[in-house]
Amino acid sequence: MRKSFLVVSITASLVLAILLSACGGAAQPVIKIGVNAPLTGDIPKVGEGTKYAAELWLEDIKNAGGLDVGGKKYQVELVIEDNESKAESAVAANTKMITQDEVLVIVGPQASKQAVPAGEVANNYETPMISPWSTNPNTTKDRPWVFRACFLDPFQGPVVANFVTEEFGFTKAGVLYDVASDYPKGLAEFFKKAWEELHGPGSVVAYESFTTKDTDFSAQLTKIKDSGAEFIFTPQYYNEVALIVKQAHQLGWDKPIVGSDSWGSSELIPLCGADCYGLFFSTHYAAAGATGKTKEFIDRYNAKYGYIPDDVAALTWDAFGLVQQAIQNCGKITGDIKADRKCVRDALAQIKAYDGITGKMDFTQGNDPVKCAVIVKIDDKGEFTFYKSVCP
Amino acid sequence: MAVVSETIDERTTLWSRMRVWLRKNYGEVPLFAWLVGALVAAIIEMLVGNPFARLIGMPRGPVLFGFLIVLKTPLLIPPAILYNLVIYIFPTLLVARLLGSLSNRIAGWLMDRSVILSTLIHLGLLYATLHIWASFNDYRVLVVKLILLAIMITLSLNVVNGYMGEFSCSHPGFMAMGAYTASILSVVFFVDDSVFGPAILPPVLGQFAFPLILIISGLVASISALLVAVPSFRTRGDYLAIISLAFTFIVKSxxxxLEIVGGPRGMRGQPDWATLPVVFVWTMLCVWVINNYVRSTFGKTMNAVRDGEMAANAMTINTRRTKMVTFLFAAFWAGVAGGLLAHVLRYVNPGSFGIQKLAEVLAMVYFGGLNSVVGSIVGAVGFNLLSEALRPLELYKWIIIPIMIILIMIYRPTGLIAFTEFDVKKIIQPRNRDREA
Known part of the structure; x- marks a missing residue:
């Protein structure tokens, strides 16, 4: 028994050694694009939107017979990794995609708590990464290899402040935000700063906070109501927005409530209903009444997956458009992954006017795009209609 | 009917034949030979892993024994199995078999010299294997680091939940304390930061100060553990669980x-000091210290407190002191692990230290086994490997893993390997001693 085992092992290794020496030969390089998405965990809807937009884009490329780079068609492959909405997993997923799958570019992660650490990995391994949705300045700060497709909170805060001032002529603001979540907190701070610059210190008459997963806001809302605020700004996610708006109306609040891009989910209206009709929020794009490319994307997405895409899907779509543009601008794919990544990064940093469905983007002034915001009004049918566009 | 019994028969004979064969050929192979075998396998993979994988139809050598690639493209199952057999299993078996008697002599000789020397050599071999295996791909380095950290966290929680029989939920809180302390120290002293200003000490010294930073983080976690330890004198069971859970929430809030550490946005900029050897050394230190702690006389008083606090008190055990020291001790290691984690990810945010983390740590402890060092290691390694390997399944992963834990709770209520002693001497000793004697 022992002898036969030895004999078998030795012959096997010999045969292998011979075969190994004979192997080799390179095929046409395949362009691999990594997607780091929260498919499970806290925000699965975001992950789903990311995945669907990515697949829609891949379908286009496949229909065109591959990605045309410098006159040659290349096959494109998506590597979709689940980051479970956890920082550790986002880092692991990025490391795996970069070192094992050898992706050319990474799209994602969406939420900042994954995008910040994952960006560190991408930057260390010199792989271009573009986060469609992360608004934390840390994601791209001092990281030449990390980009984003959305505008930042320091831009969005003043946009809302200016809009309310011009539209309603209010001078006293009430703010209600989640102190434990980085996006609402950051935006609330930027809004407060912008508002006080416009109307002087003390013009934010109520600055109330709560903690993630709170469901009763009556104490904060009563305070805001009693403070004499003329409107409420609440940069919360759709599930909280529904609760806040309903509870405010129950307490007899009849003045406007204004929100931010986190409102723009397809789940908002089913949860909030008629209470949300007539309210405004700032966001990346307006689905209802869209024209041209934006409409085309929305219709295709709706036809395929059965609902209107939210801003995550739209931004992911744009991120893929940017990636495609950068690869094509780069002009050649050598198969040497290091050189290709460098080429794509440089091309991405030189994009001057990319016409995406969420607006024109300019990357020549840093890794955060210069782009316009959209003010959306929720109409009487619960659709998000375009109201006006605000540019920097 | 006849057919069924026949197949079962055949199966058992095959299985028992294999077991007999394994016992005959490998019953006397000591750990030393297995480690050398694994090392050889890792070297083989480093040399021919990628070309061999391409030869059998895979794009490159699979990172986690082929799990990740197989779950995405099931067609690659045969090549993945072949790869594992040829690269890992055959070389390991072959080397272990060939070295069997020789390594028994080496292990015996080392044992006779000094147990410490022998242990260190075994650890060296283990590290060499891990290092070479991980250097094949940086993703593996990260996975190994996270697994080693999980071992530290699981083990330290097992001291409280397993050995002392309390149900503490404050581990994420201790980890957060450690992670933030370590981050602040290393950023304040050794990094030019926009919030904390320029580095106070030259960054070159950082590597050397890192152990000190980790010890301080552990101590800070220990001090914060006093908050839980003091009320825990009076409460047990559910009440302690609630108090300790509250602690986790307090730390998170x-x-x-705290705006200075970035608030909910978290903190980045930790230097890359938590390399594989650093994490490995700390983990081994943790296993060694905790193993000695739980096997000491003082450690046995924990079991006494668990089995009957009043009886233990009557037997002159100072139960207050036992609880206090154990809590602080466990918190220390959680803090160290947190500090290391912050430097592995190079980013911390309070959101990572919430209920989800707690569920993960508790699952690892109960999966591996209460009151057992080996159990904790098995739990941490098994849970993490499984969790990483099943990630391509996305949602189904969160169905499979909980079902496994439920099954384990049904069939082995105290975990896979519970209530065992971890005796290093027994593990590293030569396997032919009985025959010689």
Missing amino acids: LIEN
Whole structure:
């Protein structure tokens, strides 16, 4: 028994050694694009939107017979990794995609708590990464290899402040935000700063906070109501927005409530209903009444997956458009992954006017795009209609 | 009917034949030979892993024994199995077999010299294997680091939940304390930061100060553990669980409201000091210290407190002191692990230290086994490997893993390997001693 085992092992290794020496030969390089998405965990809807937009884009490329780079068609492959909405997993997923799958570019992660650490990995391994949705300045700060497709909170805060001032002529603001979540907190701070610059210190008459997963806001809302605020700004996610708006109306609040891009989910209206009709929020794009490319994307997405895409899907779509543009601008794919990544990064940093469905983007002034915001009004049918566009 | 019994028969004979064969050929192979075998396998993979994988139809050598690639493209199952057999299993078996008697002599000789020397050599071999295996791909380095950290966290929680029989939920809180302390120290002293200003000490010294930073983080976690330890004198069971859970929330809220450390946005900029050897050394230190702690006389008083606090008191055990020291001791290691984690990810945010983390740590402890060092290691390694390997399944992963834990709770209520002693001497000793004697 022992002898036969030895004999078998030795012959096997010999045969292998011979075969190994004979192997080799390179095929046409395949362009691999990594997607780091929260498919499970806290925000699965975001992950789903990311995945669907990515697949829609891949379908286009496949229909065109591959990605045309410098006159040659290349096959494109998506590597979709689940980051479970956890920082550790986002880092692991990025490391795996970069070192094992050898992706050319990474799209994602969406939420900042994954995008910040994952960006560190991408930057260390010199792989271009573009986060469609992360608004934390840390994601791209001092990281030449990390980009984003959305505008930042320091831009969005003043946009809302200016809009309310011009539209309603209010001078006293009430703010209600989640102190434990980085996006609402950051935006609330930027809004407060912008508002006080416009109307002087003390013009934010109520600055109330709560903690993630709170469901009763009556104490904060009563305070805001009693403070004499003329409107409420609440940069919360759709599930909280529904609760806040309903509870405010129950307490007899009849003045406007204004929100931010986190409102723009397809789940908002089913949860909030008629209470949300007539309210405004700032966001990346307006689905209802869209024209041209934006409409085309929305219709295709709706036809395929059965609902209107939210801003995550739209931004992911744009991120893929940017990636495609950068690869094509780069002009050649050598198969040497290091050189290709460098080429794509440089091309991405030189994009001057990319016409995406969420607006024109300019990357020549840093890794955060210069782009316009959209003010959306929720109409009487619960659709998000375009109201006006605000540019920097 | 006849057919069924026949197949079962055949199966058992095959299985028993294999077991007999394994016992005959490998019953006397000591750990030393297995480690050398694994090392050889890792070297083989480093040399021919990628070309061999391409030869059998895979794009390159699979990172986690082929799990990740197989779950995405099931067609690659045969090549993945072949790869594992040829690269890992055959070489390991072959080397272990060939070295069997020789390594028994080496292990015996080392044992006779000094147990410490022998242990260190075994650890060296283990590290060499891990290092070479991980250097094949940086993703593996990260996975190994996270697994080693999980071992530290699981083990330290097992001291409280397993050995002392309390149900503590404050581990994420201790980890957060450690992670933030370590981050602040290393950023303040050794990094030019926009919030904390320029580095106070030259960054070159950082590597050397890192152990000190980790010890301080552990101590800070220990001090914060006093908050839980003091009320825990009076409460047990559910009440302690609630108090310790409250502690986790307090720590999380505290950090969320501390603007200087970034609040909910978290903190980045930790230097890359938590390399594989650093994490490995700390983990081994943790296993060694905790193993000695739980096997000491003092450690046995924990079991006494668990089995009957009043009886233990009557037997002159100072139960207060036992609880206090154990809590602080466990918190220390959680803090160290947190500090290391912050430097592995190079980013911390309070959101990572919430209920989800707690569920993960508790699952690892109960999966591996209460009151057992080996159990904790098995739990941490098994849970993490499984969790990483099943990630391509996305949602189904969160169905499979909980079902496994439920099954384990049904069939082995105290975990896979519970209530065992971890005796290093027994593990590293030569396997032919009985025959010689």
